[in-house]
Amino acid sequence: MNKWKPIQKPAEIAEQRLLDAILSGRFAVNSYLPGERDLAAQIGVTRPTLREALQRLARDGWLDIQHGKPTRVRDYWLEGSMGVLSTLAQMPAQQTPDFVSHLLEIRVLLAPAYTRQAMESSAAEIAALLAKFESIEDTPTAFSDADWEVHHLLTLRAANPIFRLLLNSFQGMYHVMAEHYFVTAENRERSRAYYTELLACAKKNAYLKAETLTRDVMNESLAQWK
Missing domain, CATH: 1.10.10.10 (Winged helix-like DNA-binding domain superfamily/Winged helix DNA-binding domain)
Structure with a gap:
């Protein structure tokens, strides 16, 4: 329909x-x-x-x-x-050339923290989600959807509710950026490896290792985007 x-x-x-x-x-x-x-x-x-x-x-x-x-x-x-930021995120034609890079720099600061908090409280639930992506379809859309689902759950289970509000503000732009990023097979493989390593952390409840892993991966993503 x-x-x-x-x-x-x-x-x-x-x-x-x-x-x-x-x-x-x-x-x-x-x-x-x-x-x-x-x-x-x-x-x-x-x-x-x-x-x-x-x-x-x-x-x-x-x-x-x-x-x-x-x-x-x-x-x-x-x-x-935040209203200005959220609006600009929905207007690609009006964004400055470094707008996306600036957003990703913020993600480098936030994602490790909400990953650690989520792992501390909900490692089993996170492991169950990540296990679904061990055989993820090798397409940009599949990886875009998976990446959103992972980070959305991490912010939902983090102790600080502000994380999820910030992420939700950029949902539309998140998918647009992710589809573009995951066009490259190398980037899909990098994320597949991240999900695998994060799953191992979740199974061991190794939240500090998950924090470090996420920081490294977010920095790599930022470097790739630039």
Whole structure:
């Protein structure tokens, strides 16, 4: 059965048009947006719809709205929040050339920690999942799905719930990046070896070794991407 694409709400369309204008420089960082009436006319929506879109963008760190003052475009790399990062992750055309590398550098810092925490509490469950991938299909999609499943479980079982929130923020981009990364047979074999070694760690509850292993593999992935 064909899946229907969800119909965008007017506020979502307005939000996207404003984002495009901000990221293209039409509404430059630290500039002020036109008045509500003019701006609504420019992007083709009603004023109530515009207000909803502006509030969404302010919530995510793109805009600074203060009562009685013009709405300012924030310097989102300096003043933005996780909302900015999550939005940029869904807009490949607007990403800087080193955006993905910067994300992978963060993963190098986080993945070893959540792997150790998860292994400490749920080694048997992790081993059961990894055992499924001993005969994983040798395709980019299969490895992309497996890699997400592994890291999603690790963040779910880690003691710190922030890990899973961060990972969930990049689910769409994660699969796009992984499909690209796993096109190379060498990278698939590298991950297959990682799952095998991580399985051995899980069976022995060797959480410190799993932490070191994950750090090494994440650094290798970063080097491959660069």
